[in-house]
Amino acid sequence: MTEPLLQVRELKKHFPLESPIPFVKSRLSVKAVDGVSFDVYRGETLGVVGESGCGKSTMARLVNQLITPSSGTVQFKGENLIGMDGKKLRETRKSIQMVFQDPYASLDPRKTIGELIAEPMVIHRIGDKTSQKKRVEELLEVVGLSQYHAKRYPHEFSGGQRQRINIARALVLNPDIIICDEPVSALDVSVQAQVINLLKELQREFDLTYIFISHDLNVVRYMCDRIAVMYLGKIVEMGTYKEIYEDPKHPYTKALLSAIPKENPHDRKERIILKDSVPNPINPPSGCHFHERCPVAMDRCKREAPQLIDTGNGHIASCHLLNEQ
Amino acid sequence: MSTGQQGIVLEQTQVKTKNEHSLFRKLIRNRFAAFGLFVILLLILTAIFAPVIATYPPNKMNVTKSLLGIGVEGHILGTDNYGRDIFSRLVYGARISMLVGIGAVLFGAVVGTLLGVISGYFGGKWDSIIMRFMDGLSAFPFILLAITLMSVLGQGLVNVIIAIGVGNIPGFARVVRGQVLSVKHSEYIEVTRSLGAKHSRIIFHHVLPNSFAPLIVYATMSIAGAIISEASLSFLGLGVQPPTASWGSMLQDGKDFLVLNPHMATIPGLAILITVVGINLFGDGLRDALDPKMKA
Amino acid sequence: MSEELLKVENLEVQFKSGSAITKAVNGVSFTLNRRENIGIVGESGSGKSVTATSLLRLIPSPPGKISGGAIHFDGKDLLKLSEKEMKSIRGNEISMIFQDPLTSLNPVFTVGDQIIESIKTHQKVSKKEAKKKAIEMLKLVGIPAPEKRINMYPHEFSGGMRQRVMIAIALSCNPKLLIADEPTTALDVTVQAQILDLMKRLQDEFNTAIIMITHDLGVVWELCDKVLVMYAGNVVEYGTVKEIYDQPKHPYTWGLLDSQITESVSEDQPLTTIPGSPPDLRQEITGCPFAARCAYAQDVCFTNKPKMTEVGENHYAACHFQTKENRLDRKEKTAHDRAIVTS
Numbered sequence: 001m002t003e004p005l006l007q008v009r010e011l012k013k014h015f016p017l018e019s020p021i022p023f024v025k026s027r028l029s030v031k032a033v034d035g036v037s038f039d040v041y042r043g044e045t046l047g048v049v050g051e052s053g054c055g056k057s058t059m060a061r062l063v064n065q066l067i068t069p070s071s072g073t074v075q076f077k078g079e080n081l082i083g084m085d086g087k088k089l090r091e092t093r094k095s096i097q098m099v100f101q102d103p104y105a106s107l108d109p110r111k112t113i114g115e116l117i118a119e120p121m122v123i124h125r126i127g128d129k130t131s132q133k134k135r136v137e138e139l140l141e142v143v144g145l146s147q148y149h150a151k152r153y154p155h156e157f158s159g160g161q162r163q164r165i166n167i168a169r170a171l172v173l174n175p176d177i178i179i180c181d182e183p184v185s186a187l188d189v190s191v192q193a194q195v196i197n198l199l200k201e202l203q204r205e206f207d208l209t210y211i212f213i214s215h216d217l218n219v220v221r222y223m224c225d226r227i228a229v230m231y232l233g234k235i236v237e238m239g240t241y242k243e244i245y246e247d248p249k250h251p252y253t254k255a256l257l258s259a260i261p262k263e264n265p266h267d268r269k270e271r272i273i274l275k276d277s278v279p280n281p282i283n284p285p286s287g288c289h290f291h292e293r294c295p296v297a298m299d300r301c302k303r304e305a306p307q308l309i310d311t312g313n314g315h316i317a318s319c320h321l322l323n324e325q
Numbered sequence: 326m327s328t329g330q331q332g333i334v335l336e337q338t339q340v341k342t343k344n345e346h347s348l349f350r351k352l353i354r355n356r357f358a359a360f361g362l363f364v365i366l367l368l369i370l371t372a373i374f375a376p377v378i379a380t381y382p383p384n385k386m387n388v389t390k391s392l393l394g395i396g397v398e399g400h401i402l403g404t405d406n407y408g409r410d411i412f413s414r415l416v417y418g419a420r421i422s423m424l425v426g427i428g429a430v431l432f433g434a435v436v437g438t439l440l441g442v443i444s445g446y447f448g449g450k451w452d453s454i455i456m457r458f459m460d461g462l463s464a465f466p467f468i469l470l471a472i473t474l475m476s477v478l479g480q481g482l483v484n485v486i487i488a489i490g491v492g493n494i495p496g497f498a499r500v501v502r503g504q505v506l507s508v509k510h511s512e513y514i515e516v517t518r519s520l521g522a523k524h525s526r527i528i529f530h531h532v533l534p535n536s537f538a539p540l541i542v543y544a545t546m547s548i549a550g551a552i553i554s555e556a557s558l559s560f561l562g563l564g565v566q567p568p569t570a571s572w573g574s575m576l577q578d579g580k581d582f583l584v585l586n587p588h589m590a591t592i593p594g595l596a597i598l599i600t601v602v603g604i605n606l607f608g609d610g611l612r613d614a615l616d617p618k619m620k621a
Numbered sequence: 622m623s624e625e626l627l628k629v630e631n632l633e634v635q636f637k638s639g640s641a642i643t644k645a646v647n648g649v650s651f652t653l654n655r656r657e658n659i660g661i662v663g664e665s666g667s668g669k670s671v672t673a674t675s676l677l678r679l680i681p682s683p684p685g686k687i688s689g690g691a692i693h694f695d696g697k698d699l700l701k702l703s704e705k706e707m708k709s710i711r712g713n714e715i716s717m718i719f720q721d722p723l724t725s726l727n728p729v730f731t732v733g734d735q736i737i738e739s740i741k742t743h744q745k746v747s748k749k750e751a752k753k754k755a756i757e758m759l760k761l762v763g764i765p766a767p768e769k770r771i772n773m774y775p776h777e778f779s780g781g782m783r784q785r786v787m788i789a790i791a792l793s794c795n796p797k798l799l800i801a802d803e804p805t806t807a808l809d810v811t812v813q814a815q816i817l818d819l820m821k822r823l824q825d826e827f828n829t830a831i832i833m834i835t836h837d838l839g840v841v842w843e844l845c846d847k848v849l850v851m852y853a854g855n856v857v858e859y860g861t862v863k864e865i866y867d868q869p870k871h872p873y874t875w876g877l878l879d880s881q882i883t884e885s886v887s888e889d890q891p892l893t894t895i896p897g898s899p900p901d902l903r904q905e906i907t908g909c910p911f912a913a914r915c916a917y918a919q920d921v922c923f924t925n926k927p928k929m930t931e932v933g934e935n936h937y938a939a940c941h942f943q944t945k946e947n948r949l950d951r952k953e954k955t956a957h958d959r960a961i962v963t964s
Contacts, residue, residue, distance in 0.1 A: 051809035051810065051811060051812075052780075052809055064519060066515065066518060066519050090521045093519075093520075093521045094521065097519070097520075098516070098519045100512050100515070100516055101512075102512050105511055105512035105513060106512040106513050106515075106516050107513055107516075108513045108517075108530075108531050108534075108535065109513075109535070110534045110535055111530075111531075119517070119520060119522075120520045120521075123520055123521055123522045123523075123526060124521065158898040158899075159665075160898060161898070166516075169516075169520075188664035188665055188836060189664065189836060189838075189877065189880050189881060190664065190876055190877065190880045190894055190895035191664075191894075191898065192880070192882075193880035193882065193892035193893065193894040194894045194896075196882070196892055197891045197892050197894060200891065201891075215809065215810065216882075217810065218882040218883060218884065218886075219882055221882075221884070221888070222882050222886060222888055222892070241888075245884075255811055256810060256811060258814070259810040259811045259813065259814035260810065260839070260884075261813070261817075261837060261839025261840055261842065261843050262839055262842040262843050263839070263842070263883040263884055263885065264842055264866050264883075265842045265862045265863055265866050266863075266866075267842065271814060271818065273814055273815055273818055274811045274814075274815070276779075276781075277779045277780065277781045277782070277809065277811070277812050278779075278809070
């Protein structure tokens with residue numbers, strides 16, 4: 001395979017907890033992202049799935065340096081973003097854009113659509129007023145809106161249209177990677193399908209690379225080439241979408257897949273119903289973080305954290321059971 | 326380029342634009358706010374056109390015609406103990422009230438907003454330092470603070486404005502800080518950060534414009550307070566220098582003639598009352614009109 | 622089994638905002654038998670939640686108002702009852718659970734207090750008995766160590782656990798009908814599976830009928846016997862789950878089914894979508910509310926509003942071109958159809 005576009009190694013973010021005693025640093029911390037490594041290749045879509053609190057959104061913000069990592073490296077086109085000086089980082093960031101979850105909250109209500117889409121160009125001082133205006137009009141058409149929309153304000157648009165505006169803004173600077181943080185979760189089904197189609201078309205047209213974060217396994221399967229499953233700050237399984245959906249190795253992935261609601265009323269699905277919900281990340285369980293909820297946990301799982309094991313075809317998973325076989 | 330061909334026939338959105346026009350209409354529909362607006366406009370016009378409106382020079386004494394009653398000898402509101410025309414003094418007093426009211430609030434708003442933004446946006450150490458300082462400032466009773474400042478700065482209109490303005494700083498700083506804190510965590514601020522914007526751009530293009538509504542309401546209400554403060558200072562003899570007409574000093578002059586000639590004190594008192602009530606009603610109306618939750 | 626519990630006839634709900642009147646619900650009718658589950662599906666703004674809250678007469682008024690129709694529940698017309706009589710029905714004969722269990726629990730009372738309060742409001746029992754019942758309920762909804770948990774506050778529970786508490790409160794008085802407004806939308810998939818599983822289990826135990834409001838057809842297939850498809854305040858299709866899935870009749874239902882992303886959708890093909898977005902309900906809609914987005918619309922659709930007509934056994938649709946005599950052919954064969962053929 002070719003050189004990866006983005007290389008993430010041992011990325012960690014520990015948020016220190018506020019200590020109850022003033023001026024004393026607390027030793028407790030939330031390990032939101034705890035040693036995540038993956039590669040993203042040009043033109044592919046890497047899906048990141050997991051339940052709330054698994055650290056997928058924090059991971060997205062670490063990749064584009066919205067949050068400074070505690071440790072680890074993020075290499076984009078061979079250059080480490082972490083510790084890069086401000087000016088150069090600003091330059092590199094042009095190539096890494098983000099689309100956020102909430103289409104209602106992600107647009108400044110006091111700016112027109114034209115101003116919002118042009119903003120990245122204004123920030124990075126690209127072009128003059130006329131060329132910026134031209135680019136905005138061009139992008140409005142690209143995402144399926146009309147030129148006259150540039151003069152309107154966000155509240156005049158529906159959720160799906162707003163997400164199109166967000167996408168247009170992310171495209172303005174011709175990025176290489178777009179990190180999509182739950183871009184369709186807040187949308188109705190029919191609109192969700194419109195936005196997903198748009199994202200797929202844009203990928204083809206502009207040779208985009210996506211990191212696609214979602215909790216919806218069906219959406220991820222449709223969108224992504226490879227999928228990483230996260231649980232409590234760690235990747236527990238990663239592989240091509242076919243491998244993950246047809247031959248999941250980790251018991252958590254299996255449970256996630258079985259939890260997808262029925263596809264039709266005739267469907268007779270075998271369910272793995274997990275106990276409880278995701279434990280508190282301040283005080284994660286010993287050994288394998290999943291062992292308390294795992295239907296096939298062994299003694300060893302309580303003591304020892306499993307390592308990611310390569311099971312072939314670029315498919316990796318961290319479970320002691322894989323060693324036993 | 327024809328992406329999004331999928332028959333994305335986007336219907337023209339029919340949602341009405343919430344613009345300034347409808348804000349004004351909402352204000353006018355509220356009877357109290359309309360009254361407040363009327364009072365404010367009247368006051369501003371009076372202040373601007375004082376020389377035209379006043380029937381006599383405000384400081385011209387005429388001992389032979391002192392303490393005239395209302396309407397006597399062409400003095401619409403009578404005269405005071407020096408024979409000065411009360412109506413004309415009232416009209417010129419409006420100038421002082423408006424100047425001090427608006428000036429002091431502007432001063433407080435500019436400094437307070439600056440401190441509030443720094444405090445709310447950057448947080449941490451700056452937040453603690455600024456806000457503790459603000460706490461200290463507001464620990465002084467307002468009038469005491471103004472008196473102290475006046476005795477340090479010396480008398481004069483500009484100093485009155487500064488003295489009252491300083492007292493207004495903590496209020497503005499708090500309002501702005503609170504607003505900035507809530508706006509700061511909006512997703513669109515995070516989006517702008519992810520685009521690589523600098524702090525100054527985020528603050529001036531996104532945080533401040535979205536913190537404005539409560540700021541305007543607070544500023545309007547504060548003008549009423551500043552007018553009262555000015556009157557109090559002048560009443561105590563610390564405000565505008567005599568013989569310049571100010572509602573506070575007119576009140577002071579009138580208090581010795583309460584029994585003999587009650588209108589000398591009641592007229593400026595009424596002027597202050599109506600002004601303050603008017604501004605507060607307008608402020609209330611403005612808040613309701615700006616608050617989207619009160620829309621229904 | 623087939624005894625009728627609830628009959629809603631031509632329910633209309635309006636919201637007034639300034640001079641604009643929004644017809645949030647515009648003539649909804651359906652029936653529900655004892656122990657039966659109905660799913661109300663639709664997108665945001667379709668009026669599905671408003672329909673449900675108006676069954677309990679909990680529409681905030683003003684601005685909202687039930688402006689027409691009848692709700693027959695267990696022999697009573699709910700719209701004719703006094704507020705006091707209505708109170709004895711809420712939480713007792715009809716209970717409701719909401720999407721966000723955190724905001725529907727009072728943060729300053731323990732979970733136990735809230736269950737006990739709900740029991741004591743409707744049943745003449747001592748505090749001790751009520752507490753015993755509360756613990757029993759918590760055990761039933763699968764909360765471990767209920768004796769201990771009963772003294773904890775809502776914020777000490779996870780989202781899934783809170784929803785279990787809500788279900789415990791809702792079922793504590795043996796209601797005949799449970800209205801669930803998007804109960805699993807805010808939850809993680811694995812927790813959603815737990816809650817759906819729990820609801821199915823408890824239904825067997827309590828013999829409750831359920832109205833499930835959701836935007837997720839998967840949840841409907843999972844739990845419901847009947848479906849009501851709503852669009853812009855109107856019912857567009859109504860029938861048994863099997864009928865609606867196997868022989869959907871209304872073009873909107875087609876669109877809804879087709880735009881679902883399921884395992885049988887091929888990744889290589891674009892998803893089927895419904896173009897455009899729902900209409901602004903403040904504007905008067907003449908004709909079929911879906912006409913503007915419908916690929917099959919003709920002139921008549923923009924001028925005349927279609928009536929609900931029987932299109933199959935216990936299956937109704939509101940489309941000019943779908944009647945017993947008339948048949949509209951679905952244009953595209955989609956992945957969804959292929960799935961039926963192959964299954």
